[in-house]
Amino acid sequence: xxxxxxxxxxxxxxxxxxxxxxxxxxxxxxxxxxxxxxxxxxxxxxxxxxxxxxxxxxxxxxxxxx
Amino acid sequence: xxxxxxxxxxxxxxxxxxxxxxxxxxxxxxxxxxxxxxxxxxxxxxxxxxxxxxxxxxxxxxxxxxxxxxxxxxxxxxxxxxxxxxxxxxxxxxxxxxxxxxxxxxxxxxxxxxxxxxxxxxxxxxxxxxxxxxxxxxxxxxxxxxxxxxxxxxxxxxxxxxxxxxxxxxxxxxxxxxxxxxxxxxxxxxxxxxxxxxxxxxxxxxxxxxxxxxxxxxxxxxxxxxxxxxxxxxxxxxxxxxxxxxxxxxxxxxxxxxxxxxxxxxxxxxxxxxxxxxxxxxxxxxxxxxxxxxxxxxxxxxxxxxxxxxxxxxxxxxxxxxxxxxxxxxxxxxxxxxxxxxxxxxxxxxxxxxxxxxxxxxxxxxxxxxxxxxxxxxxxxxxxxxxxxxxxxxxxxxxxxxxxxxxxxxxxxxxxxxxxxxxxxxxxxxxxxxxxxxxxxxxxxxxxxxxxxxxxxxxxxxxxxxxxxxxx
Numbered sequence: 001x002x003x004x005x006x007x008x009x010x011x012x013x014x015x016x017x018x019x020x021x022x023x024x025x026x027x028x029x030x031x032x033x034x035x036x037x038x039x040x041x042x043x044x045x046x047x048x049x050x051x052x053x054x055x056x057x058x059x060x061x062x063x064x065x066x
Numbered sequence: 067x068x069x070x071x072x073x074x075x076x077x078x079x080x081x082x083x084x085x086x087x088x089x090x091x092x093x094x095x096x097x098x099x100x101x102x103x104x105x106x107x108x109x110x111x112x113x114x115x116x117x118x119x120x121x122x123x124x125x126x127x128x129x130x131x132x133x134x135x136x137x138x139x140x141x142x143x144x145x146x147x148x149x150x151x152x153x154x155x156x157x158x159x160x161x162x163x164x165x166x167x168x169x170x171x172x173x174x175x176x177x178x179x180x181x182x183x184x185x186x187x188x189x190x191x192x193x194x195x196x197x198x199x200x201x202x203x204x205x206x207x208x209x210x211x212x213x214x215x216x217x218x219x220x221x222x223x224x225x226x227x228x229x230x231x232x233x234x235x236x237x238x239x240x241x242x243x244x245x246x247x248x249x250x251x252x253x254x255x256x257x258x259x260x261x262x263x264x265x266x267x268x269x270x271x272x273x274x275x276x277x278x279x280x281x282x283x284x285x286x287x288x289x290x291x292x293x294x295x296x297x298x299x300x301x302x303x304x305x306x307x308x309x310x311x312x313x314x315x316x317x318x319x320x321x322x323x324x325x326x327x328x329x330x331x332x333x334x335x336x337x338x339x340x341x342x343x344x345x346x347x348x349x350x351x352x353x354x355x356x357x358x359x360x361x362x363x364x365x366x367x368x369x370x371x372x373x374x375x376x377x378x379x380x381x382x383x384x385x386x387x388x389x390x391x392x393x394x395x396x397x398x399x400x401x402x403x404x405x406x407x408x409x410x411x412x413x414x415x416x417x418x419x420x421x422x423x424x425x426x427x428x429x430x431x432x433x434x435x436x437x438x439x440x441x442x443x444x445x446x447x448x449x450x451x452x453x454x455x456x457x458x459x460x461x462x463x464x465x466x467x468x469x470x471x472x473x474x475x476x477x478x479x480x481x482x483x484x485x486x487x488x489x490x491x492x493x494x495x496x497x498x499x500x501x502x503x504x505x506x507x508x509x510x511x512x513x514x515x516x517x518x519x520x521x522x523x524x525x526x527x528x529x530x531x532x533x534x535x536x537x538x
Binding site for chain 2: 031034038042045046048050
């Protein structure tokens with residue numbers, strides 16, 4: 001089979017790229033991503049809540065009664 | 067043995083109780099028929115956590131002996147029901163819907179079960195639920211020990227959460243009513259998705275003793291039924307003071323429909339966008355029609371604005387603070403990794419990083435939420451809104467997948483829960499062949515009035531009598 005130098009370079013580069021591609025994430029890595037995402041969501045929620053003007057005299061709704 | 071006609075499985079509490087008293091069939095026969103049906107059909111919807119047939123039959127025979135002597139105990143005597151599997155049943159597994167708790171057994175009954183037992187209701191099954199009632203934030207309907215809750219109206223759709231089993235079981239006629247729990251939406255959502263009438267009582271009205279705690283300041287127990295009247299009958303029996311529940315409001319509830327105020331004396335607030343083009347397009351015609359029915363009852367309707375607060379962020383932060391403490395040992399032990407949903411596992415783990423200042427700020431803002439709803443109810447008696455803005459999610463899709471864009475904010479579920487307010491969800495039509503619900507939110511301890519308006523709505527409509535297209 002004839003193959004040009006350009007085609008050969010393409011094949012070699014593709015092979016290199018495949019070798020350099022990260023392996024599929026393990027369960028642990030996937031769990032870490034989920035955990036970081038959950039922490040990020042928590043931080044976002046805190047930022048949103050912090051925008052609500054809150055008088056210093058406001059006490060928390062402890063001993064909660066409707 | 068008397069033959070139990072299929073219609074019986076969809077009777078209301080009053081209808082069923084009248085037939086038992088008229089001795090059309092015995093309680094034993096009725097219970098056996100419901101147990102057979104539950105065991106045969108329940109797994110089809112992943113609704114059954116545990117059949118309690120043996121104890122149920124024993125109890126049913128007791129009720130028959132009582133009825134023979136004309137000893138009556140009220141409307142729930144002899145009525146088959148189920149409970150979400152977060153309620154303790156003595157010497158039976160109580161799994162909280164989660165694999166790590168699959169063999170957990172308590173040596174006592176939850177307070178609501180004791181109360182229902184005293185009036186002769188027959189507990190036939192524990193019903194499935196989202197694991198740990200969804201604490202940590204679940205992303206898939208499959209986040210449950212028993213698999214995804216499937217909707218009797220369409221098994222490719224979710225039955226809602228976290229009371230997924232109670233929703234599917236009542237809709238499919240496997241029990242006449244069920245007890246579910248709500249921290250933020252877990253009674254109202256399955257009720258809307260499955261075409262049921264569900265009541266979330268005022269915080270503290272129903273004891274949570276014997277129920278899994280997810281959030282001490284948000285958790286509530288309540289009924290999922292076929293009608294507003296049925297909700298009143300069940301609440302009448304389960305509500306009341308319980309010194310074993312630190313959140314108990316010290317109040318009782320007497321279902322008194324005849325003392326409810328007349329519609330002409332009631333003002334209902336609403337946000338116009340909810341009944342114009344705010345909901346998902348397929349659901350808008352049903353919500354508009356429901357609004358017209360409410361209007362025809364003779365109530366005064368008044369435009370309102372829901373107080374502006376970041377409800378979702380507040381609920382999430384408060385649950386994180388309280389559930390993080392409740393489940394701290396479970397999370398640190400590593401058993402949390404046995405849960406079904408990786409997103410939920412991560413959410414639970416992240417709870418342990420929540421600074422106390424963030425929790426406290428959320429609880430302080432919650433005081434403002436409560437005050438704002440108090441002010442809102444100076445101008446109206448209740449608020450009307452779609453329970454959910456569209457029909458049930460597809461089981462195969464992530465629950466946070468974006469649906470059609472909506473203009474409505476839909477903050478009534480988290481807002482009402484933060485303020486501890488009662489709400490009732492009423493079936494109000496269909497979209498894509500799936501049920502929809504509207505909700506009425508009221509002042510604290512306003513359940514009788516919510517039920518009364520719900521009952522009037524159901525006298526004008528028959529959505530609550532529709533049945534899913536099931537193969538028997």
